[in-house]
Amino acid sequence: MELKHINLTVDNIGETREFLxxxxxxxxxxxxxxxxxxxLGKDGFILTLMQGKDVSYPKTFHIGFPQKSKEDxxxxxxxxxxxxxxxPEPKVTPxxxxxxxxxxxxxxIEVLAFR
Structure with missing residues (x-):
């Protein structure tokens, strides 16, 4: 089973959309x-943005965009x-x-290339 959809509540839909x-x-x-x-992502992932006020996610919450390489x-x-x-500069983690x-x-957002 694959996770292919997520809904995020955001402070500003337009700015968030343009960034993504x-x-x-x-x-x-x-x-x-x-x-x-x-x-819609190139891989078919569906990301829904909903407008909210005073949006606050838990400190460790993030979404990730794995890349094919360190260069990417x-x-x-x-x-x-x-x-x-x-x-911050990219770094090597476990x-x-x-x-x-x-x-x-x-x-x-986390941007990463797996080791």
Whole structure:
């Protein structure tokens, strides 16, 4: 069984959508500006964004975008940094080469390449 759908409540649907489209190749499947908005990943993953107020996820909550290689992680990291996002340098952890970023919408994203 595969997990192929998640719903996130976010502070700003538009900013979150644009971030996910720009850096993680999601496509909008519903009309922009509606609540909710449905995004589709290249692998068929369905990500629904719902508008909320004062959104707060647990400290360790995050979603992950595994990459095929360390170079792919570095490319995303560089794109985010060039765009002005404050992102820590990727590092090697027990489960891979990774970095985290707080996305518009107030949730954490992990970008990683497994070792």
């Amino acid at each position: 489209q720009t850096y993680f190749d999601f496509t909008l499947k519903t009309e922009a500006g509606k609540n909710p908005e449905v995004l 992680v570095d490319n995303i990291h560089t794109s985010l940094k060039v765009a002005g996002y404050k992102v 489960h891979g080469y990774t970095f985290y970023i707080k996305a518009p919408g107030n949730f954490m």
